Amino acid sequence: EVGHDYDNDGETDDYHYDHFPYDACEFSEDDMVWYCENMVDPQIDAGNHTMEITVEGLEPGMNYSLEINSYMTGMYSGNDDMTIEVDFTADSDVMSEEFVIEVMNSTCNVNIGVQLHEENYYGGHSHVAHDNFNFQAPCGMETDFPVDLGLEVDDGGWTTVNPAPLDLFFSSDEDDVSDEDMLMLMLDNFGYVFEEGNWSMRWTMDGLTNGSEYMLEVEVENPMMGDSGERVFFCGNGDEIPFYWVNDGYDDCEDGADEQQYDEDGDPINWFDCMDGSEVWIYQVNDGYDDCPDGDDEYSGSYGSGEEFHYYTATDDHGHIEWNLEVTEETCFMVLNAALLEMEEGHMVSMVLVMVMGPMAAIDDNGDEIPDCIEMMMSDGEGGGGPDWDMDDFAIGRNYEAVLEYVDFDESLNESHVGLFVAQHTIMHDDLRLKIDHDFFNGDDYLNDTEAMEFEMLWQTNALTDGCDESGPNFTVNGFDVDCAEQMQMFEGLANESGDEAIVWIAGWTLHYSNVTANDNGELIVFFAGDGGSGDPEEFSGTICGSAGELSGMVPVSWSYNGSAVESDCVEFEAGDHIESIEITFGAIDSDGDGYNDIEDRFPNDPEEWADSDDDGYGDNHDMFPDDPTEHWDSDGDGYGDNGDEYPWDAGEWVDSDADGYGDNSDAFPTDPTEWADTDGDGTGDNADTDADGDGVSDSEEDSDGDGVNDDQDDFPFDANETTDSDGDGVGDNSDAFPDDANETTDTDNDGIGDNSDEDVDGDGVTNDLDDFPLDSGQTSDTDGDGVGDSEDAFPNDPNEYADSDGDGLGDNADDDDDNDGVADTSDAFPTNPNESRDTDGDGYGDNADAFPNDAGEWNDYDGDGVGDNSDAFMTDPYESRDTDGDGLGDNADAFPNDPNEKVDSDGDGVGNNADAFPTDPSETTDTDGDGVGDNADDDADGDGVPDEPVDPVDDGDSGGILPGFTALTGLASVLGAAILVAGRRKD
Structure with missing residues (x-):
C-alpha cells in the first residue's frame, strides 16, 4: 500500500504472494x-x-x-x-x-x-x-443504518415491539460471554410478551429511497415449538411434514405429494387445497406469491420457525410489510431477526433483532424470576454447540489411508513442496441417522439430504480448528517434518437418500511439507514410526492403504509395514493390534514411457515430446524453431517459420516487400509493386517496357512465346502455356488452382481449400503442424526423426535404422550382412541383394546375372547370339549382330555389307539391285541409252546412231563371204526380232 508502514520499520509495506501459507523457518x-x-x-x-x-x-x-x-x-x-x-x-x-x-x-x-x-x-x-x-478488514457490526427498521403488533392498535440492542449481542469483545450473562441480557431485552393466538404483525421501514427495490430477510426462531405449534403439511398417507418443506425440491413425503408431479404428457397432476376450498398447483406453494385468496399457500402467512424473504419497491420514504405470527400455548420465547438489503448494490441498509416471550414464559415454579422453560433449555444443553454423545459410540469398523496428494517441484532449487493426506475412515451404524434426526431435527426417523448437510456443517464447525494444527500425526517425508497440518472431517452416506451406502466418518489431516529434497533416485519416502504400543489398541480389524493422487505425478514404488514388504496397496491389521511403522516410497510417473517423469515432462502424455524451450506449446522435438516462441514449423524448409513466411510452401521465397505477389528473391524490383521482371535487363520493368525482350520489336507487335497473344497483352509473354494472371499472384490461370484468389495457387489434396489456408494440406487427416510430412498423404509421422515415415520405416522408433533388407529383425545399418547371403557387407558389391555379391567387371551388374561378367561394356544378350546387347545392332535377332554399312540390314543378310546403298543382288551378277538396270538379268546391268536393251546386247549402247563396232565392207564375191541373199535375209530377221522383243517389254 502506498505510504503505509504498519510494522513501523521506516519502509513502505510490500506484499509478496507465496504459494504456501507459511514463511521460511x-x-x-x-x-x-x-x-x-x-x-x-x-x-x-x-x-x-x-x-x-x-x-x-x-x-x-x-x-x-x-x-x-x-x-x-x-x-x-x-x-x-x-x-x-x-x-x-x-x-x-x-x-x-x-x-x-x-x-x-x-x-x-x-x-x-x-x-x-x-x-x-x-x-x-x-x-x-x-x-x-x-x-x-475490520468486519465490524454497524449499528447506524440509513433505514430504520422496526416491528409492530396489532393489540387493538399498532404497538411498537422494542428491539434488542445490537451492540450488546454482536460485541467485538473477543472474551466469551458466560451463559449467566447471556441469560441476563435476554431477560432484560425481551420486547413483548404474547398470549396464545394468531397475531397481526408488520415490519416498518423509514428512510427508504423512493423507487429503490429492497429485500427483507426474516428469520424466526422458536426453540420450544414442536409438532403441535408448527404449521404442517399432510402427505397422502397422513404423515405430517413442516409446511416450509413443500415445493423445496426434495420429496419429503413417501408418495412425493409435497412436490409437483406430472403425467406422461408433462402436465401437472397434484393440487394444493386452499382454505376457501379453491385449489392451486403444488408448484405455486411457497413460491413467494399469494395464489390462494387467503395467502395460505405461502409459509409467510403464519410464522413458526423458519426463514422468509419479502421483496418491496419503495414508493415513498417509508413503508411496511404485514404478516402473521402464530403463538401457541407451548411457546417459551421467540427470536425474530430481520435484515433489509438494497437490491441494486446488494448492501444491507438495516437490521433489527427482536426477542419476545410466549405463554410458557409466565411459568416460574421455583420462583427464581427465570422462566422455567428457559431453564429447561439451558439444562438440556440446547444450543450448546454439539451433542451430548460421542461419535465413536456408533463406530462399527475403521480403516486408514495415506495419500500423496501433490508434489510441487521447483526445478531451480531442486526442491519440492509436498502435500500428504492421512485419515481414518470409520464405518458407522445406521442408528446414527436416527440419533442425529432426533437430537437436531424433527425426529421423523428420516435424515434427508438437507438435514445431513446441515449437521455436517455444524460438526465441522465444532470439530475443526482454523489454520495449522500442532496435534497432527507425526509423518515425515524424506526425513523432513511437517510444516503445517490442516484438519479435515466429513461424512459419506449420511443421509437416508444414500440408500444402501454405508455411513463413513472421515477424519484426517492434510500435511504440508516445504523444501523437501528427493533422494538420488528422485523418490519421496513417507515414514510413520507407529504408536509404539503406547496408544489404545485397535477396536476393529481393518486395513491401512497407501496411494498417490493424480496431482502428485508419482506412484507407490514400494512400501513396508512393521519392516515387512507389502506387495499390494493395502495391509490388514487385527482388532487388538497397535499401528506399527509405515514406510512408503513414491517414484515419479512416466505416463508416456519416454524416459522423462511426469513432473519434469512438459508433455507427460506424448512419448515424442518432453521439453518446450520457448514455451510456445510445441515440444522441442517437433518444433523446428525450439528457441523461438513465435514459430514452430517450416513447411517448405527454407529456414523461415510458417507464421512469418509469406510463402510457407515455396522454399525459394519467404517475403514480398512490395506485396505484388512475387517474392523478393525472384522479383527484379522487390520494392516496386508494379514491376517484378526485367527480361532484357535494361533496368526498366517489363510492365513499363514497350520492348520487354529488347529485340527491337515493340511488344504490341510481337508474340515472343507464339501463343497467339501479343506480348503487351500477355501476362506471361515468354511462356506459351500462360497468358493471364487474373488474381495477380504471379501464377498463370492455367496452372493456378485458384485463379481468382491472390492468396492461393495450389490445392495439394484437391479438397477445394488452398494450401495456404488448409490446415491439412495433404488431406491425410493430420493437421500440418502435427504432420511430419505435410505434403505427403502417405506419411504423417516420423517418430524417430530419421526422415523416413513410420509406415515405410522398418524401425519407426529407432532413428539409426529404417530398413531391414533380409527381414532378420536387425536394421541394415547394424547388420554386417544386410542381404543374409553369407558375404559380409564390406565385401559384398550388392549388400542388399541376396542373389549377388560380386561384380568382376564393375559394370554395376552382379556376376550371377551378368552374361558378360568380364566385359564392363556388356551384361545382357537378349537374343543369345553371343554378342552383348550394347554391341548388338540387332539385339532381338539371333542371326544378326552387325550392320557395317548402317543400312539397317545385318551383315549376314546383306549382299553388300560395306555398301550402305545396296543390300540385294537378285541375278547374282555382282551388281546390287539398286544399281542394276536389269536386276534379274545376269547378262546385263546397264542401259546407257535407256532403250530397253542392255548395253551388252545393244550395238549402239549410247544410242547415237553409230554402231559401237563398225560393219565390214561387202566382198565382191571373191572373197568367199556370206552368200548374197541369205545374209541379208538373216540380218533382217535379227532386226525384226529385236524390235519385237523391245516392243513386248514395253507393253509388259
Whole structure:
C-alpha cells in the first residue's frame, strides 16, 4: 500500500504472494529448534487506500495487458467488485500501477487479483503471470443504518415491539460471554410478551429511497415449538411434514405429494387445497406469491420457525410489510431477526433483532424470576454447540489411508513442496441417522439430504480448528517434518437418500511439507514410526492403504509395514493390534514411457515430446524453431517459420516487400509493386517496357512465346502455356488452382481449400503442424526423426535404422550382412541383394546375372547370339549382330555389307539391285541409252546412231563371204526380232 508502514520499520509495506501459507523457518542454535511462523493475511483499516501493483521481469518493447480485480466481502454485502485494465508497451523491465480501494468498517475480506498478459503473434493475448493478495478488514457490526427498521403488533392498535440492542449481542469483545450473562441480557431485552393466538404483525421501514427495490430477510426462531405449534403439511398417507418443506425440491413425503408431479404428457397432476376450498398447483406453494385468496399457500402467512424473504419497491420514504405470527400455548420465547438489503448494490441498509416471550414464559415454579422453560433449555444443553454423545459410540469398523496428494517441484532449487493426506475412515451404524434426526431435527426417523448437510456443517464447525494444527500425526517425508497440518472431517452416506451406502466418518489431516529434497533416485519416502504400543489398541480389524493422487505425478514404488514388504496397496491389521511403522516410497510417473517423469515432462502424455524451450506449446522435438516462441514449423524448409513466411510452401521465397505477389528473391524490383521482371535487363520493368525482350520489336507487335497473344497483352509473354494472371499472384490461370484468389495457387489434396489456408494440406487427416510430412498423404509421422515415415520405416522408433533388407529383425545399418547371403557387407558389391555379391567387371551388374561378367561394356544378350546387347545392332535377332554399312540390314543378310546403298543382288551378277538396270538379268546391268536393251546386247549402247563396232565392207564375191541373199535375209530377221522383243517389254 502506498505510504503505509504498519510494522513501523521506516519502509513502505510490500506484499509478496507465496504459494504456501507459511514463511521460511529459522533455526535457533540456542535450543536447537526450528521456529516457523504461520502467515496470516495483513490487516487493512476502514477508509480509502491507494494501492500500487509492481510488475518485474518485463521485456522492453513488448505489448502487455494488466488486469486488476478487487473483491470485497462484508457482513452486509456480497462481493464489491472493481476491475481495472491497463494496456501498455514496456519501456523497461519494471512497471507500476496505482489504484484506490474503499474499505468499509463492515468489510471483512479484501482480495486483489492481478493478471498479466502479453500480445501474441495473432493479435490476441497470452497469459504470462497472475497473483492474488488478501487482506483482513475490520468486519465490524454497524449499528447506524440509513433505514430504520422496526416491528409492530396489532393489540387493538399498532404497538411498537422494542428491539434488542445490537451492540450488546454482536460485541467485538473477543472474551466469551458466560451463559449467566447471556441469560441476563435476554431477560432484560425481551420486547413483548404474547398470549396464545394468531397475531397481526408488520415490519416498518423509514428512510427508504423512493423507487429503490429492497429485500427483507426474516428469520424466526422458536426453540420450544414442536409438532403441535408448527404449521404442517399432510402427505397422502397422513404423515405430517413442516409446511416450509413443500415445493423445496426434495420429496419429503413417501408418495412425493409435497412436490409437483406430472403425467406422461408433462402436465401437472397434484393440487394444493386452499382454505376457501379453491385449489392451486403444488408448484405455486411457497413460491413467494399469494395464489390462494387467503395467502395460505405461502409459509409467510403464519410464522413458526423458519426463514422468509419479502421483496418491496419503495414508493415513498417509508413503508411496511404485514404478516402473521402464530403463538401457541407451548411457546417459551421467540427470536425474530430481520435484515433489509438494497437490491441494486446488494448492501444491507438495516437490521433489527427482536426477542419476545410466549405463554410458557409466565411459568416460574421455583420462583427464581427465570422462566422455567428457559431453564429447561439451558439444562438440556440446547444450543450448546454439539451433542451430548460421542461419535465413536456408533463406530462399527475403521480403516486408514495415506495419500500423496501433490508434489510441487521447483526445478531451480531442486526442491519440492509436498502435500500428504492421512485419515481414518470409520464405518458407522445406521442408528446414527436416527440419533442425529432426533437430537437436531424433527425426529421423523428420516435424515434427508438437507438435514445431513446441515449437521455436517455444524460438526465441522465444532470439530475443526482454523489454520495449522500442532496435534497432527507425526509423518515425515524424506526425513523432513511437517510444516503445517490442516484438519479435515466429513461424512459419506449420511443421509437416508444414500440408500444402501454405508455411513463413513472421515477424519484426517492434510500435511504440508516445504523444501523437501528427493533422494538420488528422485523418490519421496513417507515414514510413520507407529504408536509404539503406547496408544489404545485397535477396536476393529481393518486395513491401512497407501496411494498417490493424480496431482502428485508419482506412484507407490514400494512400501513396508512393521519392516515387512507389502506387495499390494493395502495391509490388514487385527482388532487388538497397535499401528506399527509405515514406510512408503513414491517414484515419479512416466505416463508416456519416454524416459522423462511426469513432473519434469512438459508433455507427460506424448512419448515424442518432453521439453518446450520457448514455451510456445510445441515440444522441442517437433518444433523446428525450439528457441523461438513465435514459430514452430517450416513447411517448405527454407529456414523461415510458417507464421512469418509469406510463402510457407515455396522454399525459394519467404517475403514480398512490395506485396505484388512475387517474392523478393525472384522479383527484379522487390520494392516496386508494379514491376517484378526485367527480361532484357535494361533496368526498366517489363510492365513499363514497350520492348520487354529488347529485340527491337515493340511488344504490341510481337508474340515472343507464339501463343497467339501479343506480348503487351500477355501476362506471361515468354511462356506459351500462360497468358493471364487474373488474381495477380504471379501464377498463370492455367496452372493456378485458384485463379481468382491472390492468396492461393495450389490445392495439394484437391479438397477445394488452398494450401495456404488448409490446415491439412495433404488431406491425410493430420493437421500440418502435427504432420511430419505435410505434403505427403502417405506419411504423417516420423517418430524417430530419421526422415523416413513410420509406415515405410522398418524401425519407426529407432532413428539409426529404417530398413531391414533380409527381414532378420536387425536394421541394415547394424547388420554386417544386410542381404543374409553369407558375404559380409564390406565385401559384398550388392549388400542388399541376396542373389549377388560380386561384380568382376564393375559394370554395376552382379556376376550371377551378368552374361558378360568380364566385359564392363556388356551384361545382357537378349537374343543369345553371343554378342552383348550394347554391341548388338540387332539385339532381338539371333542371326544378326552387325550392320557395317548402317543400312539397317545385318551383315549376314546383306549382299553388300560395306555398301550402305545396296543390300540385294537378285541375278547374282555382282551388281546390287539398286544399281542394276536389269536386276534379274545376269547378262546385263546397264542401259546407257535407256532403250530397253542392255548395253551388252545393244550395238549402239549410247544410242547415237553409230554402231559401237563398225560393219565390214561387202566382198565382191571373191572373197568367199556370206552368200548374197541369205545374209541379208538373216540380218533382217535379227532386226525384226529385236524390235519385237523391245516392243513386248514395253507393253509388259
